[in-house]
Amino acid sequence: MNFYKVGFCFCFMGRIFTGCIYDSFDDMFRVSVMSRHTLDCGRVDDPRITSRSYDLWLPELGPPGEIIVPYLRGEIGWDEYAVLYNEFLGLRSVAGFVEGLAGEAVKRDTILLCKERKGEDCHRNVLAEGCRVYEDGLEVVLL
Numbered sequence: 001m002n003f004y005k006v007g008f009c010f011c012f013m014g015r016i017f018t019g020c021i022y023d024s025f026d027d028m029f030r031v032s033v034m035s036r037h038t039l040d041c042g043r044v045d046d047p048r049i050t051s052r053s054y055d056l057w058l059p060e061l062g063p064p065g066e067i068i069v070p071y072l073r074g075e076i077g078w079d080e081y082a083v084l085y086n087e088f089l090g091l092r093s094v095a096g097f098v099e100g101l102a103g104e105a106v107k108r109d110t111i112l113l114c115k116e117r118k119g120e121d122c123h124r125n126v127l128a129e130g131c132r133v134y135e136d137g138l139e140v141v142l143l
Contacts, residue, residue, distance in 0.1 A: 006069040013041045014106035016131055018124035021053050021113040028111045029104065030054045033061025033127055046115070054113055060097050062114075063123050064088060078121045085123050102131035105138055119143060 020026055021032060039046050056142050063071075064083050071081040089098050090096040104110055112124040119125060128140045 014141045015109050016105040016128045017109050017111040017141045018119050020117050026113045027111045031060040032057040032113050034114045035059045087125050093130045098130050099134045102134035106113050106135050
């Protein structure tokens with residue numbers, strides 16, 4: 001936990017991490033942000049991902065097909081993908097999930113999980129930054 005002093009009181013500054021769901025992060029609140037827990041084919045359950053892999057699954061925050069498919073096919077680049085996903089996070093039906101996730105991350109270290117090993121160009125990072133819209137004191141840590 002990170003604390004900082006404001007006047008005469010100490011305030012908690014939450015941290016939100018991003019990581020791969022195949023790795024172990026038992027010391028944090030683990031949130032799967034994948035729409036499905038499948039192998040790359042998208043149709044077969046991934047046996048490595050079980051309910052013990054995460055504490056909370058928010059499939060609502062997984063990138064929808066109309067965004068992820070063109071990106072995976074190379075039809076759009078990362079910058080366009082990130083803009084589209086960020087717009088998706090702002091939709092009324094999704095924004096409440098982002099706000100709730102941000103509120104949770106202020107209370108305890110939280111890690112956003114999906115199956116991407118390299119986190120640089122991953123929706124987890126866009127989502128983590130999106131959480132800062134609701135809790136600007138959040139520290140984003142990319143693992």
